[in-house]
Amino acid sequence: MSEQRIVVVGAGLAGAHVVQGLRAEGFTGPITMLGQEPELPYDRTKLSKEYLQGRLDRAGILLHDESWYAENGVGLRLGVVAASIDRVARTLRLADGEELAYDRLVLATGADSRRIPFPGADLPGVMTLRDLRESDALKELFAGGGHLGVIGAGWIGLEVAAAARQAGMTVTVVAPNEQPLDNILGPRIGAYFADLHVRNGIDLRMGVGAKGILERDGCAGGIVTDHGDIATDAVLVAVGAVPRVALAQQAGLEVHNGVLTDERMVTADPAILAVGDIANAYNTLLGERLRREHWDNALRQGALAARTILGLDGAYDWQPYFYTDQFDLGMEYVGNNLATDEPVVRGALESGEFIVFWQRDGVVTAAMNVNIWDVNDTLRTIVGQAVPAERLTDPAVDLSALAAG
């Protein structure tokens, strides 16, 4: 194996899986991984679920314990910010001026919470959720009880709303679209999520746009909306994420909705790769570029980048996957549907246990299993196939038979 110097910027899920992949494939050269957070690399997906609910402690969300990095010869440097790249000299400059030389540099800088620059956005008590510190702040809020206002009915807004409600808070969610998640799952399945939240006591106000944050005693005291003011004790702004591309932009790499990479996670500069939430990578299966902010994407792209660095084969050739947990709903999704694709439901929505297939021109573009487990790998084989809707919904036709069309 070559002894190239590898530097990974970002000690999140994707960065950690690059490092893990390199060692798993037998790479023995020097690896440095930089993370601007002071924490050991952890699984961010737990911050709105088990960790927030107190079902996992800090140690329970770590990707590895501290000794793993030393045992695997990984120079993990935490609380360190990478500031700029000199592509000609192949050096990375840190915020404190230190320079690190690299042969291959991997950018895994993730995403920031999107912020809306409306009145009151900077008031104390306006919260976002992206890192451990912010999850701790929410937990503290939950402990005190009261009324949480959530702006945004996407995955994170809904997961936090559910956790807050389960912790005994009063919760109001506002969002401008007609149904939660309808921009992804379409209106029918979006309505299912709306019903789930209303049934569990969330005051869900769809079709309501937030215009600002109400001030009360110098702190966030509610949400100003186009349908009037809603008084709350704290406000979570959960309106999506923006990829952290500053470093890539400064380096002159191609950036358009993330850092552009080929199917092997390589940017326009062959010495620099990008993975995870920041990568807008060419997917060979779908024949288009995708940027996905999902756990599975971070794991798989991290492992793929490691193989690319080592000259091993592999490509971004899989269907996207994600999951969520909200109240008693657990689901997994595989595929890449448009919100306008036709949902076909196998089973009954009312039962709380069903599978949804999305179809476009007779072809299954995505599938989602809700509270039915160990079927997602089978669903993955069905996505991309032309299958008549009657077969998809027929309980007499075994799922495994559907892949054949």
Ligand SMILES: Cc1cc2nc3c(=O)[nH]c(=O)nc-3n(C[C@H](O)[C@H](O)[C@H](O)COP(=O)(O)OP(=O)(O)OC[C@H]3O[C@@H](n4cnc5c(N)ncnc54)[C@H](O)[C@@H]3O)c2cc1C
């Ligand atoms: C609350 C929450 C819940 C989620 N739930 C789900 C879920 O249920 N299912 C799902 O599929 N996905 C979920 N996700 C998405 C998933 O967590 C992300 O897709 C994944 O973490 C992306 O990994 P990453 O390594 O690309 O980025 P990150 O995990 O964000 O890691 C990036 C790291 O880079 C560091 N960094 C950034 N810039 C610099 C710099 N200049 N110098 C040094 N370090 C830097 C950051 O501090 C951070 O530690 C969730 C995300 C959040 C925030």
